[in-house]
Amino acid sequence: MKKYQSSFILIIILLLFWEIYVRAGFINMRILPPPSHIFEALYSHWNSLLPHVLQTLLETIIGFLIATILGFATAILLDISPKINKTIYPLLIISQTVPIIALAPLLLLWFGFGILPKIIIVVLYCFFPIAIAGAGGLSQTKKQFMKLLKSMDASYWQGLSLVRLPSSLPSFFSGLKIAATYSVAGAIVGEFVGAYQGLGVYIQQAANSYSISLVFASIFIIIILSFIILKTVTIVESFYKY
Amino acid sequence: MSAPKLIIKNLSKNYLLSNNKTVTALKNFNLKVFPGEFVSIIGPSGCGKTTLFNIIAGVEEQTLGTISLDGNIENSRRGKFGYMFQDPLLLPWRTIKENLILGLDIKKVSKEIAFKKALSLLKEFNLEKYEDQYPLVLSGGMKQKVSLLRTLLFNDSFLLLDEPFGALDQITRYSLQLWLKQVLKKFKTTTLFITHDIREAKLLSDRIIKL
Numbered sequence: 319m320k321k322y323q324s325s326f327i328l329i330i331i332l333l334l335f336w337e338i339y340v341r342a343g344f345i346n347m348r349i350l351p352p353p354s355h356i357f358e359a360l361y362s363h364w365n366s367l368l369p370h371v372l373q374t375l376l377e378t379i380i381g382f383l384i385a386t387i388l389g390f391a392t393a394i395l396l397d398i399s400p401k402i403n404k405t406i407y408p409l410l411i412i413s414q415t416v417p418i419i420a421l422a423p424l425l426l427l428w429f430g431f432g433i434l435p436k437i438i439i440v441v442l443y444c445f446f447p448i449a450i451a452g453a454g455g456l457s458q459t460k461k462q463f464m465k466l467l468k469s470m471d472a473s474y475w476q477g478l479s480l481v482r483l484p485s486s487l488p489s490f491f492s493g494l495k496i497a498a499t500y501s502v503a504g505a506i507v508g509e510f511v512g513a514y515q516g517l518g519v520y521i522q523q524a525a526n527s528y529s530i531s532l533v534f535a536s537i538f539i540i541i542i543l544s545f546i547i548l549k550t551v552t553i554v555e556s557f558y559k560y
Numbered sequence: 561m562s563a564p565k566l567i568i569k570n571l572s573k574n575y576l577l578s579n580n581k582t583v584t585a586l587k588n589f590n591l592k593v594f595p596g597e598f599v600s601i602i603g604p605s606g607c608g609k610t611t612l613f614n615i616i617a618g619v620e621e622q623t624l625g626t627i628s629l630d631g632n633i634e635n636s637r638r639g640k641f642g643y644m645f646q647d648p649l650l651l652p653w654r655t656i657k658e659n660l661i662l663g664l665d666i667k668k669v670s671k672e673i674a675f676k677k678a679l680s681l682l683k684e685f686n687l688e689k690y691e692d693q694y695p696l697v698l699s700g701g702m703k704q705k706v707s708l709l710r711t712l713l714f715n716d717s718f719l720l721l722d723e724p725f726g727a728l729d730q731i732t733r734y735s736l737q738l739w740l741k742q743v744l745k746k747f748k749t750t751t752l753f754i755t756h757d758i759r760e761a762k763l764l765s766d767r768i769i770k771l
Contacts, residue, residue: 460647460649462645462647462649463649465614465619465643465645466643466645466649467666468617468618468619468638469617469618469619469638469639469641469643470638470639470643470662470663470666470714471618471638471639471666472666476665476666480651480662480665480666481651481662484651484653485651487653558653
């Protein structure tokens with residue numbers, strides 16, 4: 319906690335500045351409510367917010383887990399043979415040039431207003447950094463390690479499981495951390511396009527009724543959710559010694 | 561005199577460059593190594609010492625020539641030599657005893673037997689206090705000791721040591737040279753050793769070859 323002390327102090331200073339700036343009348347409170355109003359709105363509307371928070375969290379966690387499994391598998395697939403790598407890698411790059419927000423309405427048409435299209439959108443946001451970071455980590459195995467494994471007559475899978483995969487974990491976790499920061503945003507994008515429940519829906523409803531404090535309260539929750547997922551990845555990472 | 565353990569005949573290695581020219585790393589190299597012998601190979605950088613070891617260990621293919629081990633021409637030599645490098649190549653996420661059994665994991669030896677062998681080896685060389693430590697806490701010299709024991713545990717009949725002490729300071733290097741002598745005496749291991757240091761070669765070897 320100590321290492322985040324300076325960031326925490328900076329956040330407090332910025333919030334105080336924001337509070338004073340708005341209360342001093344430099345800006346209309348209806349357009350930019352002060353932090354105290356936002357936290358007050360968060361507290362008083364918590365019961366109505368909670369189901370939306372849980373819905374977004376569920377979509378994020380399922381999507382993030384699926385993206386992790388798919389990203390991991392793709393990283394190994396890219397590593398198995400240069401031929402497969404040359405075939406799949408350009409497709410992965412091309413897939414990233416398509417704005418995911420443009421795909422959201424299509425997914426809605428194909429899979430309806432339920433949880434599935436949101437999960438797919440989270441997967442689309444998170445999959446790429448995990449797969450690319452994982453494949454990068456695997457391809458960067460020290461040449462000397464490859465030589466050692468060959469001299470010991472290790473099979474591809476033995477080399478992968480005993481040496482290459484564990485040594486690529488730092489890179490893999492970097493990808494996971496980037497994906498973790500995208501994950502909640504992915505779910506929100508999906509909910510914006512069409513959903514019954516979730517923070518994306520709540521933000522739209524709050525904005526339509528000019529409850530700017532509630533929009534900010536939702537944004538605050540999104541930040542917290544993203545932080546929780548990122549922190550979970552960091553905690554899992556700390557179990558590995560490398 | 562007993563039959564040679566290793567016979568290398570007319571070994572050559574050419575590399576094809578991207579501009580279609582070839583570079584010769586080894587040319588008509590011949591060598592006989594007898595059981596239990598310690599042979600040092602010295603030579604300037606780039607003369608093909610490491611290429612020779614890579615070919616013997618089966619990591620690279622030769623362009624021409626044959627390699628016989630115990631009287632048989634061996635075309636697939638992987639796993640038949642213990643190969644150790646200048647870099648100890650210990651896995652930072654494995655404890656010392658887990659590092660020691662890497663080769664046995666590859667040979668699919670059961671964990672129980674592998675750990676038994678690793679612990680008895682550590683005990684034999686008074687290193688048992690490090691069994692549950694991670695490589696991070698070891699000095700450079702200690703790491704090389706562990707790396708050598710891992711190589712021995714994988715294959716104690718024929719070692720290929722590629723400048724194992726090259727990155728160490730003089731004092732550590734000397735103590736490790738003496739330690740290596742003691743270890744190899746115990747195992748009666750046949751050893752090929754690459755070094756730049758003529759004094760090191762003189763101290764350790766039965767025979768020195770210039771490449």
